[in-house]
């Protein structure tokens with residue numbers, strides 16, 4: 001069966017046409033680089049995504065600190081991860097790269113801050 | 123009191139920051155960045171999704187992380203930044219006037235870098251009939267409410283326009299628990315990148331309807347719903363195809379437009395196609411010593427390219443500061459009917475350069491050639507070319523075979 005994939009690994013967004021039999025990838029073409037085939041396999045067997053959202057901060061010069069994951073997690077777990085992140089409240093200061101949740105839901109990925117929030121000046 | 127500076131940079135977003143760092147590193151240190159907001163970073167501050175820096179840092183960063191790398195360098199180099207200051211006038215004599223908390227600031231520069239970025243078009247909304255209830259936002263405004271001010275804009279959402287920010291907000295609002303019902307695009311092709319259609323819409327089963335538009339807005343104090351219809355090839359709604367969608371929020375993602383009010387006030391000529399200044403291969407506008415790069419020049423799809431463009435501009439500014447003039451550009455670049463625009467619009471022929479362009483409609487297996495005096499001096503082959511993706515062609519000085527105009531054509 002023919003399946004079309006849009007590779008999301010880089011902004012080129014190659015349209016990859018894959019020949020799939022059952023769950024097996026037989027062949028694929030249309031990718032500009034090798035990562036395309038790897039992406040198609042990943043999509044077939046275990047599609048993963050990153051999650052970006054924000055967390056409330058108290059006493060900071062901003063209300064929110066943006067966060068993301070260090071590794072992509074299974075697509076089916078995105079909303080579970082969102083719920084975990086929603087439980088967190090931070091107190092300023094927060095630095096860039098600070099681990100907010102280590103190994104979230106045992107998915108082998110950390111939630112890290114992607115901006116800094118300084119203590120609110122009086 | 124007038125403050126003398128070698129270079130005044132208007133705007134502290136990605137273009138202004140990269141230009142400043144590059145100028146400083148090349149020995150032009152008497153510079154200042156003037157930024158309207160309280161913080162540096164520009165629009166990247168609210169772009170918390172990942173995907174920035176893939177080209178430049180070989181990493182997929184969020185917007186704030188990407189801009190912080192530049193802000194840290196600016197601080198480390200002690201480059202002067204005046205934030206919370208709005209430039210109100212630029213003159214051809216290179217005077218820059220800004221209002222700030224400290225009062226009026228007047229600079230006399232040798233060169234000016236325009237790095238004001240772009241803003242959102244709202245045209246899509248103006249022509250829609252119906253009432254004007256609350257609940258209609260542009261995608262970027264919704265993004266700032268949610269990502270900077272912790273304010274959710276609504277629960278049942280319809281999106282008009284398939285721009286990248288709109289699609290990114292479709293995902294963002296879905297993650298926050300809203301129901302995004304659909305994205306409607308008036309053109310027969312998407313205006314955003316394929317990767318965003320995949321990871322922001324398809325991942326969450328949000329349908330994208332091409333050749334559709336919103337024809338009516340309903341509601342009194344708050345939006346209650348919209349009417350959507352198919353459009354024909356002239357983009358006119360086809361009667362009988364109307365469908366109603368109940369929603370409390372309508373997000374408009376109908377494109378970005380370079381912000382050039384200051385440029386126009388100064389007599390800088392704009393390109394009707396890009397809405398940015400007409401520039402040469404030095405990124406110099408029609409006024410000597412005034413340069414432009416980043417989204418104020420042409421709307422980019424990737425910030426990595428904004429930074430690169432600002433660095434290319436910086437090299438020219440350094441040359442201008444040294445020599446007080448640059449070789450005039452007399453070779454025009456003329457685009458054929460399938461090409462929306464080119465930047466630059468003319469070149470001097472004295473240096474290597476890059477042509478950025480966009481196609482007007484999606485094309486498959488095409489060849490884009492640069493022709494001079496009847497000869498193709500450079501060609502690139504592409505499996506696909508889409509309006510959402512900027513295409514770049516690099517040429518060296520030695521590629522040019524005469525001083526005739528260049529034609530860019532698609533086959």
Ligand code: SF4
Nearest residue numbers: 007010013014033036
């Ligand atoms: S196949 Fe390679 S070039 Fe194409 S989108 Fe994927 S990573 Fe990018």
